[in-house]
Each structure stands twice: as structure tokens, then as C-alpha cells.
Amino acid sequence: MRVSIIGATGYAGAELLRLLYEHPQADIVHITSESHAGEKISSIYPHLRGILDETLESMKEIERIGKDSDFVFIALPHGHAMAAGKALEGEGTRIIDLGADYRFSDTAVYEAWYGVRHTHKDAPRVYGLAELNREAIRSAKIIGNAGCYTTASILALAPLAKSHLIDMGSIIVDAKSGASGAGRSAKQANLLSELYDSFKAYGVAQHRHTPEIEQAMTVLSGEPCVLSFTPHLVPMSRGILATCYARLKDGVEQEMVDAAYGKMYGKEYFVRLLGRGGYPATKDVRGSNFCDIAWHIDERTRRVVVLSAIDNLVKGAAGQAVQNFNIACGFDEKLGLDHIAVYP
Known part of the structure; x- marks a missing residue:
């Protein structure tokens, strides 16, 4: 091609x-x-x-x-x-x-x-998050590649929304990104002396990825979704870790949450499930197209906490685009993307 x-x-x-x-x-x-x-x-x-x-x-x-x-x-x-x-x-x-x-x-x-x-x-556009819209992507004229924070957050929450296990009005996404997510243009806030040994939030209550996550959650659940999203900048070049919170609906048991993730992602190559109690890390996906997901259930507060790690430049941008390209061309989705993460 x-x-x-x-x-x-x-x-x-x-x-x-x-x-x-x-x-x-x-x-x-x-x-x-x-x-x-x-x-x-x-x-x-x-x-x-x-x-x-x-x-x-x-x-x-x-x-x-x-x-x-x-x-x-x-x-x-x-x-x-x-x-x-x-x-x-x-x-x-x-x-x-x-x-x-x-x-x-x-x-x-x-x-x-x-x-x-x-x-x-x-x-005639299609939202380009491969694991959600694979069939529509195959014949799409224009594919709107999913954003970086949104990829990590939507993949983390999608099984819960699709299986109607959470209160859609209770979602909070707290996410951290490396500096490359801000682009290559020279900005004072992204200078090494400003970033090094520091950690800060930005775009609170107004980040533009908020409605993108809400759109996907609404489609998946069939219910209107309004959520809180707060991004943070950490002193590393690439990677995103999203920590997503939601309140479980009455009667939802831990095994139901486990089953929802297994059902949605059990056959997905690029989504790796670490299971209940796992801890994804950005280092484990650096340079790769993988998204690592784990979840924890807080019985005391009846909240589920989902952790999701991606490389913002690969699964959060270019890798996602190539995965969409492969789907649109009828190629194996892994073609040109079957890379092991760069470690350490």
C-alpha cells in the first residue's frame, strides 16, 4: 500500500x-x-x-x-x-x-x-479505537484515530460499561503522561529544568479528551455519561498510566467484573490482562502497541479501580493508526506492530 x-x-x-x-x-x-x-x-x-x-x-x-x-x-x-x-x-x-x-x-x-x-x-468518519470499532474500521473512508489518554481510559472502562456493572455517573479518571504527549513544539513548561523532579496536574475539568471518553462510554453503555478527568505530567518521555474509578452497581460481585474483562479482551492480542490485583507499569509497554490492564475492587467503598498502561506514542497514537491501517487493508492486525517492549 x-x-x-x-x-x-x-x-x-x-x-x-x-x-x-x-x-x-x-x-x-x-x-x-x-x-x-x-x-x-x-x-x-x-x-x-x-x-x-x-x-x-x-x-x-x-x-x-x-x-x-x-x-x-x-x-x-x-x-x-x-x-x-x-x-x-x-x-x-x-x-x-x-x-x-x-x-x-x-x-x-x-x-x-x-x-x-x-x-x-x-x-463519513469512524472512531478509530480498534478493539471497539473493528468492523466499521474495515470499510471506513476516514478513521479518526483515538487519542492517547482516551485509549488508555476507554480500554480500561469499556468492559464495565458494556456489561452495565458500574454507575455511569460515578466515573473518575486520573491519568499521568510523559512529556512527549504535549508535542514537539518548544514550550517553557516542558523544559527539562521545569519537568525534572516534579509532578503536576493540568487541564483540570477542561481537558479536551474528556468528551471523547464520555462519547465512548455512552455508546458502550447506552446511558449518558458525564465523568471527571484529570491529566498529570510526569518527568518521563513517553507512557501513560490511567487510574480509573467507578462505583459498582448493587449486586455486582468480583467474579462478574473478572468475567467482563475476560469476555471482552480474552482474544485481543494487544490488550494484556494482568487480572484482579495486578499492577501495570509504563516500562512494560514502552515502544510497543500493548495496553496492560488490571483491576482492584474496594469492597469497603464499593468501587472498582482499573489501572491501564500504554505507550502514548504507539498504542496512543502511531501504533493505533497502523493497527487501524491493518484492519482497513485486511491485513493481520499484528503486521508491523509485533514488537516487544523496550526494557528497561
Whole structure:
């Protein structure tokens, strides 16, 4: 398959390059960057020297790029993918957007949380969380790749919501991410001297991944979901650990919770169940497309506490996109993704 990457110089774009270069069924034909057009990608990322020395182009010629590509991966901040999607809607090219433009079924929600007018409201899009929407992804024209915090949180809570084991109004998600989740742009808050030996929350009660998690929980449970989500920044480069809390419904026993996870993920390769009482760690999934999940039940408070660990740049971004690509092409989902985590 001929593939192109729009926005190849961000962290997610660079991770896409790594995964797609090693993918046996992907041929990278175009890579773009507006800030580095005309430069070689290996001058931006020296680890690619002698491996990928292609010259970065501008996405201004998106129609030509689309004509040359079976799939276009868009790794740009929100607000940019919908213009590319609209420009390519008459082409046979399929799109996988790693940003937020195509994640919401209701564009009014997107506009309210992102503060941007949606210019491609009628786009035929599918939410790209493989374990939830596999069948729809197979034939989708546009796949809105799930976000990083949302992937960890939704996968953690999905069995409970789908099996109606929890009070949908009681969900709290407390998640921690490495600094790469904030992108590659220079920001004072992400300087080593600011991050090192520190730990802080941000975006409290207003983080844009909140409605994305709520959307998935509502679809899974059939009940409206409003939850509390608080992200934190920790001094590591990559990884997310989400700690999710919910109150169990009356009559729900521990074995019912165990069974719900086994039923939903028992045959999923990229979701590894550590079981009741387990402790996932970001180090155990670093550089891989795995999501490790465990759960604890607090009988005293009647709460279930679910722990979920992913690499935010792989399962939370580029790896998820390649998994969606594999599904859309009819390939084995593990193709180009069957990597062991980098340890230690």
C-alpha cells in the first residue's frame, strides 16, 4: 500500500515513520512538514540517517499527494486535518487522522471543546479505537484515530460499561503522561529544568479528551455519561498510566467484573490482562502497541479501580493508526506492530 504522512516531524509523525518503514506492506511515498519543507527528514531526526533520507514536502499539494497514495496519515494538531479531508473527499484515498478532527460523531461537541469551527461536518468518519470499532474500521473512508489518554481510559472502562456493572455517573479518571504527549513544539513548561523532579496536574475539568471518553462510554453503555478527568505530567518521555474509578452497581460481585474483562479482551492480542490485583507499569509497554490492564475492587467503598498502561506514542497514537491501517487493508492486525517492549 502506498502511504503518505502529513506532519512527519512531530513525535507522532516520527513514530509513524518508524513503524511504517518496517511494515512489510507499506511503501512511504510522501512525507510533509510546513516548517521544514525542502529539508531531509534525517536532518531533523538524525536517528534516521542512512535509513530514511527523503526530502520533506509541503502539504499545499495535498491533491497530488492523495492521488499518489492509498492511505494518507495526518499527524497534525486539531483544526488542520479536516481541510485535507475535504480536499481528498473525491479521491479513492483513505485517511487516518491522528488528531481530533474526526473523532466525534457530533461536531458540535468538537466545536465546543476545541474552539474551532468544523468545516467537514458531513465526512463519513469512524472512531478509530480498534478493539471497539473493528468492523466499521474495515470499510471506513476516514478513521479518526483515538487519542492517547482516551485509549488508555476507554480500554480500561469499556468492559464495565458494556456489561452495565458500574454507575455511569460515578466515573473518575486520573491519568499521568510523559512529556512527549504535549508535542514537539518548544514550550517553557516542558523544559527539562521545569519537568525534572516534579509532578503536576493540568487541564483540570477542561481537558479536551474528556468528551471523547464520555462519547465512548455512552455508546458502550447506552446511558449518558458525564465523568471527571484529570491529566498529570510526569518527568518521563513517553507512557501513560490511567487510574480509573467507578462505583459498582448493587449486586455486582468480583467474579462478574473478572468475567467482563475476560469476555471482552480474552482474544485481543494487544490488550494484556494482568487480572484482579495486578499492577501495570509504563516500562512494560514502552515502544510497543500493548495496553496492560488490571483491576482492584474496594469492597469497603464499593468501587472498582482499573489501572491501564500504554505507550502514548504507539498504542496512543502511531501504533493505533497502523493497527487501524491493518484492519482497513485486511491485513493481520499484528503486521508491523509485533514488537516487544523496550526494557528497561
